[in-house]
Amino acid sequence: MTVMSDTALQAAPATKARGYWATVGRRIARDKVSMACAFVLVLIFASALLAPWLGLADPYQGSMIRRLRHIGTPNYPLGTDELGRDMLARLIYGGRLSLIIGILPVIFAFVIGTSFGLVAGYVGGKLNTAIMRTIDVFYAFPSVLLAIAISGALGAGIVNSIVSLTIVFVPQITRVAESVTTGVRNMDFVEAARASGAGPFTIMRVHMLGNVLGPIFVYATGLISVSMILAAGLSFLGLGTKPPEPEWGLMLNTLRTAIYINPWVAALPGVMIFAVSICFNLLSDGMRSAMDIRN
Amino acid sequence: MFAYIARRIVYVIPIVISVALVCFLLVHITPGDPLVAVLPADASQELAAQLRTAYGFDRPLPVQFGLWLWRALHGDLGSSIATGRPVLTEVLRAVGNTVTLAIAAALIGFTLGLLFGLIAGYFRDTWIDKVATSIAIAGVSVPHYWLGMVMVIIFSVQLNWLPAVGAGPGGSGAWGWDWEHMKYLILPAITTSVIPMGIVTRTVRALTGDILSQDFVEALRAKGLRELDVFKHVIKNAAPTALAVMGLQLGYMLGGSILIETVFSWPGSGLLLNSAIFQRDLPLLQGTILVLALFFVALNLLVDIAQAAIDPRIKRG
Numbered sequence: 001m002t003v004m005s006d007t008a009l010q011a012a013p014a015t016k017a018r019g020y021w022a023t024v025g026r027r028i029a030r031d032k033v034s035m036a037c038a039f040v041l042v043l044i045f046a047s048a049l050l051a052p053w054l055g056l057a058d059p060y061q062g063s064m065i066r067r068l069r070h071i072g073t074p075n076y077p078l079g080t081d082e083l084g085r086d087m088l089a090r091l092i093y094g095g096r097l098s099l100i101i102g103i104l105p106v107i108f109a110f111v112i113g114t115s116f117g118l119v120a121g122y123v124g125g126k127l128n129t130a131i132m133r134t135i136d137v138f139y140a141f142p143s144v145l146l147a148i149a150i151s152g153a154l155g156a157g158i159v160n161s162i163v164s165l166t167i168v169f170v171p172q173i174t175r176v177a178e179s180v181t182t183g184v185r186n187m188d189f190v191e192a193a194r195a196s197g198a199g200p201f202t203i204m205r206v207h208m209l210g211n212v213l214g215p216i217f218v219y220a221t222g223l224i225s226v227s228m229i230l231a232a233g234l235s236f237l238g239l240g241t242k243p244p245e246p247e248w249g250l251m252l253n254t255l256r257t258a259i260y261i262n263p264w265v266a267a268l269p270g271v272m273i274f275a276v277s278i279c280f281n282l283l284s285d286g287m288r289s290a291m292d293i294r295n
Numbered sequence: 296m297f298a299y300i301a302r303r304i305v306y307v308i309p310i311v312i313s314v315a316l317v318c319f320l321l322v323h324i325t326p327g328d329p330l331v332a333v334l335p336a337d338a339s340q341e342l343a344a345q346l347r348t349a350y351g352f353d354r355p356l357p358v359q360f361g362l363w364l365w366r367a368l369h370g371d372l373g374s375s376i377a378t379g380r381p382v383l384t385e386v387l388r389a390v391g392n393t394v395t396l397a398i399a400a401a402l403i404g405f406t407l408g409l410l411f412g413l414i415a416g417y418f419r420d421t422w423i424d425k426v427a428t429s430i431a432i433a434g435v436s437v438p439h440y441w442l443g444m445v446m447v448i449i450f451s452v453q454l455n456w457l458p459a460v461g462a463g464p465g466g467s468g469a470w471g472w473d474w475e476h477m478k479y480l481i482l483p484a485i486t487t488s489v490i491p492m493g494i495v496t497r498t499v500r501a502l503t504g505d506i507l508s509q510d511f512v513e514a515l516r517a518k519g520l521r522e523l524d525v526f527k528h529v530i531k532n533a534a535p536t537a538l539a540v541m542g543l544q545l546g547y548m549l550g551g552s553i554l555i556e557t558v559f560s561w562p563g564s565g566l567l568l569n570s571a572i573f574q575r576d577l578p579l580l581q582g583t584i585l586v587l588a589l590f591f592v593a594l595n596l597l598v599d600i601a602q603a604a605i606d607p608r609i610k611r612g
């Protein structure tokens with residue numbers, strides 16, 4: 001007996017299968033579309049972060065004599081805006097605020113929604129009903145309307161726009177988290193942990209969180225795409241950032257009057273929003289199919 | 296069926312009350328005094344107190360909510376601060392234009408979405424599927440207000456084929472079903488249709504793929520059924536879910552039209568909301584959001600009932 005189990009132990013490392021997350025990672029790394037999207041996103045994030053060191057023109061420095069130059073003008077590769085500011089610099093600097101107001105709400109909602117969903121799904125019963133019925137109320141509003149209603153009532157500003165979008169996304173993430181948690185709750189390993197005396201907090205943190213985070217994370221990644229469009233949309237309406245701050249949605253708004261003079265420069269900020277949004281969407285799709293090991 | 300409808304309607308009542316509560320509270324989360332928009336800048340303390348009593352803002356919040364709800368149930372949503380006209384009249388007039396836009400966009404978006412979705416699901420993992428899914432993902436990722444601007448740039452500024460803004464010649468709000476008016480509808484409708492097109496394509500593609508891989512399809516084929524008739528079974532099985540998604544999308548188009556309507560100056564509920572926000576016209580803001588949200592709730596209810604009507608399994612569940 002002893003001899004047998006010893007050989008089994010020694011043999012174990014050689015046949016050790018690759019872990020779940022390692023497999024998922026390899027599958028994503030092999031997916032060309034996901035990698036291309038990740039590359040574009042890294043490029044946009046890095047340029048926004050390193051903007052002051054890229055040798056760009058001052059994004060706030062305007063000039064009355066060089067307003068609305070065309071794309072390809074010497075020294076102004078992407079032209080200039082309605083106040084004569086360099087578009088390339090403003091698009092890259094604009095990434096800083098645009099990415100913050102687009103991504104922060106999803107991060108906040110991820111933390112809050114996962115907590116609500118985990119508690120609702122694990123505890124169940126009356127608490128579940130209370131949380132989920134409250135969530136239902138927010139589902140009675142189309143998300144754009146809810147975001148604009150809260151933002152409009154709170155008034156314009158970056159903080160208010162982040163708050164309103166967080167409120168819009170919390171219910172959606174809670175719903176996903178709750179349904180995943182309910183699925184995991186009755187599995188044998190949770191029962192085993194409970195039988196061995198683990199408290200509810202330990203079970204949720206140690207045994208359940210790791211099993212529910214994956215799907216919620218994928219969902220949240222897809223939400224960033226929506227959030228980028230909505231956050232820039234709030235600024236576009238005048239409910240987000242205030243001029244002269246460079247931000248893609250606001251830039252689209254102030255350049256709207258320029259579409260009769262220099263249309264393609266006016267459309268540029270939207271290209272940035274589109275690029276970030278589509279990359280997060282494709283990345284979310286890639287992660288979802290990579291995590292679906294059955295295929 | 297009747298019992299099911301009755302049960303669904305009962306479920307909706309607490310939702311409606313909560314929606315009203317949220318709309319009511321919107322005014323009270325506003326920083327500062329809700330009176331700030333009505334009050335002249337140099338108003339005296341007495342005038343402020345007088346107005347506060349007149350608007351009922353000095354009463355406890357639950358009482359205010361009760362009174363507001365009672366009046367709302369009787370169709371009285373107060374008067375717009377900017378125009379002095381009843382909120383309900385303003386909102387209903389604007390909603391008509393939004394419904395016109397949403398239906399036009401739904402016709403385009405749903406038709407293309409169903410078509411692309413069925414084709415992509417049937418020819419899964421071929422180049423046809425890749426083209427259709429790429430269009431779909433672009434549709435759901437595009438900032439639609441930007442797409443609207445690009446449409447105006449191409450079709451109004453560069454080609455001069457279609458008008459850039461408004462809902463009819465002469466800037467009048469009256470709608471008519473003739474070419475002179477239709478010209479104004481084309482660009483906003485196409486712009487609005489891209490998101491539902493993308494979502495319906497993705498949903499229907501996934502449904503079609505799932506259904507085609509089920510055993511009963513194999514059995515139908517083994518029985519010698521023609522491919523076209525197999526397809527009819529696929530459509531029947533995909534219908535309830537597809538219908539639910541389309542209903543939800545129609546609701547989003549009605550309630551989330553503010554960005555598109557702002558780009559095209561389309562005189563609907565979104566543009567009304569926009570002006571309510573920037574003129575700090577709180578009764579109008581509150582009323583518009585309430586009406587739009589109730590539309591959305593009613594639409595969801597209708598979708599649920601329609602779904603149960605075509606799929607008997609839902610009623611039992």
